[in-house]
Amino acid sequence: SIEKLSDLEKLAVLGHGSSGIVYKVRHxxxxxxxxxxxxxxxxxxxxxxxxxxxxxxxxxxxxxxxxFIVRCYGVFDSCTEYSEASDLCFLMEYMEGGSxxxxxxxxxxxxxxxxxxxxxxxxxxxxxxxxxxxxxRDIKPSNLLINRKGEVKxxxxxxxxxxxxxxxxCAGTCAYMSxxxxxxxxxxxxGTISDGFAGDxxxxxxxxxxxxxxxxxxxxxxxxLDWATLMCAICFCDAPEMxxxxxxxxxxxxxxxxxxxxxxxxxxxxxxxHPFVAKNKSSSTEQxxxxxx
Ligand code: ADP
Ligand code: MG
Numbered sequence: 001s002i003e004k005l006s007d008l009e010k011l012a013v014l015g016h017g018s019s020g021i022v023y024k025v026r027h028x029x030x031x032x033x034x035x036x037x038x039x040x041x042x043x044x045x046x047x048x049x050x051x052x053x054x055x056x057x058x059x060x061x062x063x064x065x066x067x068f069i070v071r072c073y074g075v076f077d078s079c080t081e082y083s084e085a086s087d088l089c090f091l092m093e094y095m096e097g098g099s100x101x102x103x104x105x106x107x108x109x110x111x112x113x114x115x116x117x118x119x120x121x122x123x124x125x126x127x128x129x130x131x132x133x134x135x136x137r138d139i140k141p142s143n144l145l146i147n148r149k150g151e152v153k154x155x156x157x158x159x160x161x162x163x164x165x166x167x168x169x170c171a172g173t174c175a176y177m178s179x180x181x182x183x184x185x186x187x188x189x190x191g192t193i194s195d196g197f198a199g200d201x202x203x204x205x206x207x208x209x210x211x212x213x214x215x216x217x218x219x220x221x222x223x224x225l226d227w228a229t230l231m232c233a234i235c236f237c238d239a240p241e242m243x244x245x246x247x248x249x250x251x252x253x254x255x256x257x258x259x260x261x262x263x264x265x266x267x268x269x270x271x272x273x274h275p276f277v278a279k280n281k282s283s284s285t286e287q288x289x290x291x292x293x
Contacts, residue, residue, distance in 0.1 A: 002027065002091060005076050008036060015099070017142070019050065019158045024094065034073065037090040039158075054088045057157045060134055061090060068125030070095060070145055070155040095153065097146030100207070104141055109214040112250055118144070118152045119208055119253070120277040125154040126200050127268045134162050135196035139203035140176045141210065161196065175216060175225065178202035179235045180262045198262035201271065205257025212246060235260070249276040 002008070008025040011033075015022045020039040026032070039054045061072035071093040077086075097103065100118070103110075110118075122144060129136060136143075136154060143156040178199040209217040216225060217240050218233040239258040242251045253276035256266035271277065 002034075002074055005036075005089060008034070008091075010036075015142075017156065017158070019054065025091075033094045035092040035094045037092060039088045039090075041086045041088075051088075053158065056162065057160065058088060058090065060157045060160055060162065063132070064129070064134075066125060066128045067151075068121050068128060068153055070153045092155075093147075095145035095155070096148040097150070099142045099155075100144040100146065100152065100211070101141035103146060104211065104214075110211040112212070112247060115208050115211045115250070116277055116279075117150075118211070119204070120272070121152045122154060122204055123268055123272050123277065126197075126204070127272065129154070130197045130200075130268055132162075134160055136160050136200050137196070138176075139200050139207060141207055144207065174227070175218075175230060176203040176206050177234065178262065179260045182231055182235050197268070198265045201257050201265055201268065202262075205254055208257070209240070209242075209254050212242070212250070213240075247276075249274070249279070252276070 007028050009028055010023050010025055012024045013021060014024050014035055020037055022035055022037045025034050025036045027034070039050070039057075041051050041054075058075040062075065064072075072090055073093070074091045076089040076091065122139070126136065126139075134157075136157065138156060138159045139154070143154065144152050145155045146152050179202075181199055206216075206218060213221075215221040218237070219225065219229055223229060239255055242254060246254075253266075253271065253274050256271060256274065259265040266274070
């Protein structure tokens with residue numbers, strides 16, 4: 001086990017997110033490779049909020065133990081080696097393939113078999129989280145990571161909530177937000193846990209459709225992604241027409257994820273037994289990763 005951060009040697013930057021920097025690191029003695037996410041806090045009010053959310057992220061990561069979720073081996077407070085400010089560091093399983101967003105930048109579109117395999121894995125991860133009363137709230141391509149074996153796992157609990165404490169703020173990226181999160185009626189009340197779960201399903205539907213369409217799927221490829229256009233597309237427009245190249249099963253699956261009324265949207269259980277995921281048991285992303293890495 002890793003006792004101190006000075007045991008780790010920084011090799012490269014893997015990614016920048018909203019909350020911090022993720023480094024590729026190597027253990028000085030056993031030479032194991034890990035990912036280290038560093039969330040930094042300055043001394044002000046905003047930092048206090050970030051700190052609270054990062055502490056929750058740490059609590060969640062320490063609690064979860066699933067092959068469908070990126071593993072966290074330890075949380076370290078304030079690592080002086082990387083900065084002088086107060087930091088919270090998450091030592092995580094290294095995902096060699098990077099994020100689904102990275103993969104989409106290179107491949108643009110993925111074959112249906114790979115999307116189906118991805119859907120199954122993310123749904124298994126969400127099932128696990130939802131059973132623990134955790135809503136992820138930020139499912140999107142940059143938070144779905146891929147390892148050398150082509151396995152997709154859920155990462156980044158930076159805006160997650162637990163035990164029904166969800167607020168309806170625009171935490172995370174608004175592009176993958178579900179219609180109910182735009183509903184002004186709910187802005188002043190705390191959401192219930194059940195509509196929170198449905199928001200994760202919506203976001204998964206958008207991400208999977210993006211893998212098929214080759215661009216953010218809710219607005220035309222050439223249109224600018226501004227707030228008003230986005231909100232209209234999410235709340236009022238019909239789900240995008242899927243091309244006839246998509247199988248009937250895939251289309252039906254996506255429409256169940258992108259049902260605007262969260263009460264009628266597919267649940268994790270229903271979607272796991274949907275033929276689009278249930279019929280495909282092979283790891284079809286493996287081949288993609290071989291070409292990609
Ligand atoms: P943020 O909360 O700042 O968005 P993330 O946890 O999503 O932070 O990480 C940001 C990016 O860093 C990811 O999109 C991914 O590209 C990269 N990354 C994060 N964790 C890992 C990991 N375990 N292995 C490989 N790359 C990672
Ligand atoms: Mg992220």
